[in-house]
Amino acid sequence: MMAKPKPSIQTAPPAIVQVKSVSKTYPGGVEALRDVSLDFRQGQLTTLLGPSGCGKTTLLKIIAGLIPASGGEVIVDGKAVTGPGPERAVVFQDFALMPWATVLRNVAFGLELRGTPRAEREAVAEKYIGEVGLKGFENRYPHELSGGMRQRVGLARALAVQAKVLLMDEPFSAVDEQTRRKFQEDLLQLVAIERKTFIFVTHSIEEAVYVSDRIVLLHPRPGRISSIVEPDIPRDGDPEKIRRNTTYIDTVEAIWQGLKQYLD
């Protein structure tokens, strides 16, 4: 990695995902989101952070096109979202792998659904299996892998469809702490290499501050935006250094103080 000094003032990259006064009320009357407007900039990793009940996963699923919004609209790459689309790919909290399929087929599944010829899609899948560090596991089945490795498969599957926007729903919450740290470091590298837009949902403040260019803090019940934090932490050096960076520590502390009031 090059240790290039960051240009101090930069024109903000264009917004690839625009959320325009989106609200969501579930059947039964639970109001999950109220009038949320938000831009996600191209090539950045933006985190939706908040306590449970703040609607962060709901918002992600609306952007993914998996559930409809009750009001407002989401624009991705210039088009209004009416359902899932090839420019978006999702990484699931519980991995959502097909237990009857090998790693190779799981990773190639998005392309398989699009009708990409077998040889071609498997070549693409192999490339991304290598990229997430699972080379040699192509013909294993999910139940033969650890939780961390399974999520790497989920990540490779989302990368293989070459979407512009990656939506990650608490992707590291089901893996153990050590694996999680390694994942966070790998994710930073991935953001640098892949130049995709990442939308990341987490309830871990440390994780959010560690990986994000931008953190959107959400209020619970009903979900609204409470504030937006852009931690100014150099990410091009040693990944371990970030955890000792004073800005990192201060940002974590500031967010914690802000969120504390919502705890009972």
Place this chain on the structure above:
Amino acid sequence: MKIGGFRIPMAASLIVWAVLWEVVGRTGASLIIPPLSAILARMFEIVPTPSFGAALLITGKAFLLGNAISIGVGVPLGILLGRSTIADRMILPWVTMFLSAPLSALVPVIMVIFGLGQTTIVMTVVMFAVWIIVLDTRAGVQGIAPSLVEMAQSFGASRWQAFTRIYFFAALPEILSGIRLGLIRAVKGVIIGQLLVSIVGFGSLFEIYLSRFLMEHFWALLFILFALAFAINEILVWLERKVEYYASSRH
């Protein structure tokens, strides 16, 4: 179980009952119960006969065809019920009703519709087997992790792709146990059908044996059918075990 320090396998109890049967049979207390040894000898006598072969063939045909129809109809229908609330509301009451209904009483109705022949037997098999397959498949589909369904959607799966590549495989353990229970019910169906029509397959054999009071033949045939049903069950249990790892990876 342990007696006097020796481990006694469960199947040992069968030996006790077999000995008891033999003793009762030899006393000649009842004409209905011939000695077990005579029944076993009769089994080996019956099996190579052409009448047994013909009965086995025609029964096997009805059994296989009936099950093929049951699986072909039951699995897609079960998937549909598991995924569509409307279809579920419309059809589930009928499925549960037929599952618990005394189906033997319906065989005469089937006979009126399809006549005295193989078609009636096949339809009886379907009537016995299909409902449990529908119900188990439905349960399997409803048990699919929601994230797997969302995964298929988010990667742009069409309805057909979701059915054939996700729902079917995800529900496979339940589908297989439904098929296993269906096959066992189908054994009942094929025999009850043949007994009621009584001019086909094992039904006609039973009819001949009973009308001439050949109790040894009767028991021998019954034992063979028991053994066949048991073997079918065991094969399916083995198959189910091969997909057991699915269930462990569910949430």
